[in-house]
Amino acid sequence: MSAQEDDDPERFRWLAEGNARQARKRVSAKVVICDEDGRVLLVNPTYKQYWDLPGGMAEANESPIAAALREVAEELGFTARIGGLLLVDWVAAHGPWDDLLVFVFDGGTVGGDDLLRMSVTDEELSDFAFFSLEAAKARLRPDMWSKLRRAVAAKRVGAVLYEEFHHSRPG
Template sequence: MDLLPFDEYVRSLPRKRMSAGTLIRDDSDQVLLVEPSYKDHWDIPGGVCEANEPPWRTARRERAEELGIDRPLGPLLVVDYIPDDGTMPEGLAFIFDGGRITAEETAQLELSDPEILSAQLLPIDDAAKRVKPTLARRLRAALTSAQAGETFVICENGHPVTE
């Protein structure tokens, strides 16, 4: 078997997209969603990991850019493997604990990012209706993990992996 030269081998390695977001909730466990200007469904504060940017920095950067909240993140809640769906390549999505927020703080958020039209606290069932189904499942897993104070949940396409 002939081995590839190292630089060719490195170029042949698969690439995965990554995204990171935050679960921000109030004392009654309503979750904070943002309404993006560029897509039909709502989302959690977060976004795509840039080149050479680890997911925890992405989550904190995106939360600060989208909401004006810049404070340390809490623990990792979810790692989700998202398979290739024919439109988007396979990837990994991370959700970190973004902390608690009050209704008053939500009303005073600095939404200076033109990508974000609004932000709203919603019960998980209402939030699940506004986001993509995969994110709804991932968001439920993140909320369950945060409520239990357990270690993070591993998911596949939003479904917790039990094996």
């Protein structure tokens, strides 16, 4: 597009109207962080029945990586080191919720000073801890366990996975 087209107020208005009518997607960014023993970091939200991976919802016009970094910092007072993308999961609309894209990133391995810096710094959490995969499975909602399991598998083989999760709907 030429600079002249960028400066055309009528074209800009037309583009803005088209943008306003397009669908919006909710985006969540989660992080798989392990300790030196290979255990996975989970957080215990006060507003959910189950534990969860660190991370949360992206804000308007925030990239998934920026959301992951912000959420981990807000929740645990810790600056994560985000590596590659491990998993993208599309979650179908369910209950009152529209559909959602979940990005799961590799947060690497933490130890030493990083562990000492971690603490619950958000009233949305009551606790955090590192768990073996088997112990994590017992604490996570089944769909989140599936995301963690697939993200860990992707990390092992150096892949990025994409999948779709469809909630069961009453017939």
